[in-house]
Amino acid sequence: MADKDYYKILGVEKGAAKDEIKKAYKKLAMKYHPDRAPEDKKKEYEEEFKEISEAASVLSDDKKRQQYDQFGSSAFSGGAGGAGGGAGFEGFDYSDIMSQFRSGTFGNFDEMFEQIFSGSGRGGKGGGGRGRRRGADLLYETKITLKDVATGTDRTIELNKLEHCPDCQGKGALHFEDCHHCHGSGSIKQTHRTPFGIFQQVGPCPYCHGRGELGQDKCSACGGEGLIRQRKKIEVTIPAGVEEGMRLRIPGEGEVSSQGSQSGDLYVVVHILPHEYFQRKGNDIHLTVPISFTQAVIGDEIEVPTLTGTGKAKLKIPAGTQSETIFRMKEKGLPLIDYSRETGDQMVKVRIEVPAKLSKKQLELIRQLQEEKPSKSFFEKIFG
Ligand SMILES: [Zn+2]
Numbered sequence: 001m002a003d004k005d006y007y008k009i010l011g012v013e014k015g016a017a018k019d020e021i022k023k024a025y026k027k028l029a030m031k032y033h034p035d036r037a038p039e040d041k042k043k044e045y046e047e048e049f050k051e052i053s054e055a056a057s058v059l060s061d062d063k064k065r066q067q068y069d070q071f072g073s074s075a076f077s078g079g080a081g082g083a084g085g086g087a088g089f090e091g092f093d094y095s096d097i098m099s100q101f102r103s104g105t106f107g108n109f110d111e112m113f114e115q116i117f118s119g120s121g122r123g124g125k126g127g128g129g130r131g132r133r134r135g136a137d138l139l140y141e142t143k144i145t146l147k148d149v150a151t152g153t154d155r156t157i158e159l160n161k162l163e164h165c166p167d168c169q170g171k172g173a174l175h176f177e178d179c180h181h182c183h184g185s186g187s188i189k190q191t192h193r194t195p196f197g198i199f200q201q202v203g204p205c206p207y208c209h210g211r212g213e214l215g216q217d218k219c220s221a222c223g224g225e226g227l228i229r230q231r232k233k234i235e236v237t238i239p240a241g242v243e244e245g246m247r248l249r250i251p252g253e254g255e256v257s258s259q260g261s262q263s264g265d266l267y268v269v270v271h272i273l274p275h276e277y278f279q280r281k282g283n284d285i286h287l288t289v290p291i292s293f294t295q296a297v298i299g300d301e302i303e304v305p306t307l308t309g310t311g312k313a314k315l316k317i318p319a320g321t322q323s324e325t326i327f328r329m330k331e332k333g334l335p336l337i338d339y340s341r342e343t344g345d346q347m348v349k350v351r352i353e354v355p356a357k358l359s360k361k362q363l364e365l366i367r368q369l370q371e372e373k374p375s376k377s378f379f380e381k382i383f384g
């Protein structure tokens with residue numbers, strides 16, 4: 001893999017500060033956001049977006065940046081490129097960002113920056129200091145068939161996850177009284193003494209977490225936690241053209257948090273089951289079908305199964321077709337997940353079947369054919 005100049009890609013100096021990198025990335029990401037691509041330039045925008053995201057994720061991480069300065073981008077290369085290909089380098093899951101905008105959940109730039117610039121993604125150090133913890137993200141793996149890939153599918157998934165306790169609505173208690181620290185206002189005045197003078201600041205009351213009231217008992221259903229583990233069914237729409245290993249993000253369907261802050265997200269990883277007859281290569285479908293010797297010789301029109309449409313399509317076999325010939329059935333393959341390019345094709349390989357059992361009459365006809373010795377010239381050529 002050729003070495004990439006991440007600084008050049010983002011248009012910044014080699015010694016650029018993190019803020020400059022962030023700014024440069026934001027500007028470029030706005031420009032090349034795949035949603036803004038003109039119809040005929042979707043692929044280029046996608047590639048560009050991928051490139052700048054990769055550059056930003058490396059340069060915004062001190063450790064990776066140092067590695068990059070020392071060894072170049074090959075220090076991070078791994079997976080092959082290609083449409084929607086997985087993470088090419090450590091720690092940055094590009095496919096996640098791709099699936100976000102593809103599934104329509106993408107669009108919150110600030111959240112995306114947070115994801116890229118926080119280094120290790122969400123959870124960890126992100127959001128620290130505010131005292132409010134976001135609910136945990138959940139991961140769910142699901143298997144679908146190739147037919148599902150062709151049409152897209154809806155799945156009901158069942159999760160056992162933390163939810164707000166229905167008895168106390170997540171408050172942890174059933175009876176409340178005004179918080180005596182903040183007198184029920186939920187906020188508290190704090191005085192800071194600094195060399196520049198005394199400052200007063202109003203912030204949320206730390207005793208009642210800004211609620212203005214304090215529980216007088218513990219909810220027995222949840223033991224005062226406000227949270228309870230429950231089975232929950234969630235409808236997930238898996239788009240047509242989805243690729244193996246792709247992660248779909250369902251915002252807010254992760255676990256809730258006890259402080260009543262934002263819920264986590266649910267990630268659904270899609271796995272595609274192999275098909276007995278159809279094989280996927282990119283968005284093309286490969287299939288082998290048998291034809292008879294006579295069909296190959298005099299030609300025919302046959303019906304070939306497909307994954308899309310009515311489930312079958314007509315294919316013309318021209319006279320004199322050789323075994324193993326591959327015919328291309330245009331746009332009978334899989335749709336692309338973001339519809340940015342044409343639908344794939346179905347490649348049909350025909351295999352001439354040699355009959356094992358023949359009637360007397362058939363055998364006689366074949367014998368007559370043999371007497372014609374149609375391929376004699378071939379042997380004459382070889383043996384001289
Ligand atoms: Zn209070």
Ligand SMILES: [Zn+2]
Pocket residue numbers: 165166167168169170171172173219220221222223224225226227
């Ligand atoms: Zn409760």
